[in-house]
Amino acid sequence: MNNVRCEVLIIGAGPAGMAAALAASESQKHIVMLDDNPRPGGQIWRDGPAAVLPTLAQFYRQAITALDNVTLLSGTKVVAQSGPQQLLYENDKGCGTIDYQRLILCCGARELLLPFPGWTLPGVTGAGGLQAQIKNGLSLQGERVVIAGSGPLLLAVADSVTQAGGKVTLLAEQASVTSLARFASGLWHWPEKVRQSLRLMNRHYRANSYVLEAQGQQRLTAVRVQQGGKVRTIDCSRLACGFGLVANIELAMLMGCRIENAAIAVDDMQQTSITNLYAAGECTGVGGSELALAEGAIAGYAASGNIASARALLEKRSKWQRFAAAVSQTFVLNPRLKTLGTADTFLCRCEDVSLGQISRHKGWTAAKLNSRCGMGACQGKICATAARYLLDWPLPQPRVPLTPVRLETLVNLTPQPPKDIN
Amino acid sequence: MKLISLTIAGLPCQVQEGITVAAALSASGQDHCRISVSQQPRAAFCGMGVCQECRVIIDGIQRLACQTLCQGGMKIERSGNK
Numbered sequence: 445m446n447n448v449r450c451e452v453l454i455i456g457a458g459p460a461g462m463a464a465a466l467a468a469s470e471s472q473k474h475i476v477m478l479d480d481n482p483r484p485g486g487q488i489w490r491d492g493p494a495a496v497l498p499t500l501a502q503f504y505r506q507a508i509t510a511l512d513n514v515t516l517l518s519g520t521k522v523v524a525q526s527g528p529q530q531l532l533y534e535n536d537k538g539c540g541t542i543d544y545q546r547l548i549l550c551c552g553a554r555e556l557l558l559p560f561p562g563w564t565l566p567g568v569t570g571a572g573g574l575q576a577q578i579k580n581g582l583s584l585q586g587e588r589v590v591i592a593g594s595g596p597l598l599l600a601v602a603d604s605v606t607q608a609g610g611k612v613t614l615l616a617e618q619a620s621v622t623s624l625a626r627f628a629s630g631l632w633h634w635p636e637k638v639r640q641s642l643r644l645m646n647r648h649y650r651a652n653s654y655v656l657e658a659q660g661q662q663r664l665t666a667v668r669v670q671q672g673g674k675v676r677t678i679d680c681s682r683l684a685c686g687f688g689l690v691a692n693i694e695l696a697m698l699m700g701c702r703i704e705n706a707a708i709a710v711d712d713m714q715q716t717s718i719t720n721l722y723a724a725g726e727c728t729g730v731g732g733s734e735l736a737l738a739e740g741a742i743a744g745y746a747a748s749g750n751i752a753s754a755r756a757l758l759e760k761r762s763k764w765q766r767f768a769a770a771v772s773q774t775f776v777l778n779p780r781l782k783t784l785g786t787a788d789t790f791l792c793r794c795e796d797v798s799l800g801q802i803s804r805h806k807g808w809t810a811a812k813l814n815s816r817c818g819m820g821a822c823q824g825k826i827c828a829t830a831a832r833y834l835l836d837w838p839l840p841q842p843r844v845p846l847t848p849v850r851l852e853t854l855v856n857l858t859p860q861p862p863k864d865i866n
Numbered sequence: 867m868k869l870i871s872l873t874i875a876g877l878p879c880q881v882q883e884g885i886t887v888a889a890a891l892s893a894s895g896q897d898h899c900r901i902s903v904s905q906q907p908r909a910a911f912c913g914m915g916v917c918q919e920c921r922v923i924i925d926g927i928q929r930l931a932c933q934t935l936c937q938g939g940m941k942i943e944r945s946g947n948k
């Protein structure tokens with residue numbers, strides 16, 4: 445056990461967490477920032493042998509390293525709440541508790557991954573998932589890659605694929621040409637984004653298109669896609685699919701925070717429904733790194749008592765909130781995507797439970813009792829998120845530990861049993 | 867570029883320093899990490915520590931391949947349905 449104590453605890457070292465740490469550090473309080481990835485940066489600024497970090501990311505990293513009142517614990521997961529104002533963590537060195545006075549959740553978002561026939565074949569990954577692997581050293585030399593799903597992230601992924609030596613043969617965006625055109629015509633409000641989209645535009649980008657099936661025996665060999673009115677089969681060795689992002693709210697749900705629109709509800713100062721508990725970045729609603737940075741800084745200032753500096757950032761936050769709203773309007777998912785999976789397509793990848801087995805139940809409790817769906821290693825983070833979209837079932841209340849942990853860590857959650865019975 | 871040596875399923879190999887175990891498995895030509903409940907091969911899927919599909923045994927301990935960096939001398943084994 446290695447127990448830690450701090451004044452401000454930040455969960456997540458993505459843009460929101462880093463901005464929060466930097467802002468809160470001005471108060472000279474002792475800050476701990478904890479993140480499960482081996483290096484800081486979150487989803488967008490993922491460092492690795494094949495990643496070149498943008499200047500802004502380097503600025504945040506260097507600024508935080510230079511501060512002696514901020515401690516960064518990488519490769520460390522929060523797995524439970526172990527007492528009032530106390531969380532339990534685990535890393536490869538062991539486990540321990542962290543006591544805090546103020547907590548800022550900057551847990552980010554994950555991809556919405558939807559089931560379709562063949563989605564469990566090796567070679568099929570999340571879109572951001574493939575990008576993460578590339579940044580972490582995966583080479584795609586000589587590979588043919590199809591990217592499918594929805595949202596601006598697909599373009600960033602295509603760029604990473606090309607840089608890793610892969611060939612993007614199709615980038616299937618499910619949104620319609622009309623909504624993409626409407627979005628493009630409003631982009632001038634955010635000149636930074638115009639530059640970014642021009643740089644990332646890909647000649648294989650097709651609107652009104654979506655994946656129907658991944659084919660192959662032991663590994664992916666081809667995909668069938670609906671492209672406008674036509675169905676095409678395309679040979680490829682990788683399919684990267686992402687249907688937008690969903691906020692990581694499990695820890696907040698566990699702590700009893702109010703949830704609104706599938707994200708952590710916060711007030712003007714990024715405070716949640718619980719005193720001393722703040723949240724910032726994509727766990728409060730998906731909106732991109734610029735919004736995450738603004739929210740993170742506001743939360744960092746507010747949590748360290750510097751309300752004036754927090755207020756000075758409200759306008760900046762509004763600007764990026766408007767952008768986030770435009771993005772979510774553009775990439776609304778076509779209800780057709782709810783019908784991609786067949787009765788024997790697995791919904792739950794951990795326990796291999798099919799859509800047919802689950803759709804006969806009324807809700808999570810019955811489905812879990814009868815099929816073990818959602819009770820496997822990912823604790824429903826993939827299937828329950830998909831079921832929320834497919835079947836309108838609310839996410840089940842998360843269970844402790846939030847992620848599989850070693851026995852030694854689990855022991856610290858429950859009161860120690862008496863040593864000798866007789 | 868610095869290379870480090872490790873073993874994957876008992877076979878010695880060299881990988882670039884700084885890459886994750888998931889990337890090393892993929893570079894080995896066999897990217898699957900585990901065998902599922904119904905005996906299907908599964909590989910890293912979300913790439914970000916959420917789906918748990920990439921769990922492997924590293925030096926005897928179950929860990930996520932996508933969030934673990936390769937270290938010299940590591941012994942990486944694919945995992946069965948655990």
Ligand SMILES: Cc1cc2nc3c(=O)[nH]c(=O)nc-3n(C[C@H](O)[C@H](O)[C@H](O)COP(=O)(O)OP(=O)(O)OC[C@H]3O[C@@H](n4cnc5c(N)ncnc54)[C@H](O)[C@@H]3O)c2cc1C
Nearest residue numbers: 456458459460480486487488522551552572725726732733
């Ligand atoms: C896979 C993926 C790839 C993306 N790539 C791009 C891109 O290339 N370009 C772009 O503009 N946008 C990208 N985005 C959008 C991106 O999410 C945001 O722009 C930005 O990263 C959000 O910042 P954040 O700080 O809110 O969250 P994140 O960057 O998501 O950071 C949250 C961090 O908290 C960690 N965490 C969560 N829960 C716990 C816990 N219990 N214990 C320990 N650590 C925890 C996460 O692992 C993560 O490192 C991507 C999103 C995803 C999901």
Ligand code: FES
Nearest residue numbers: 911913917918932
């Ligand atoms: S690939 Fe999903 S947890 Fe590693």
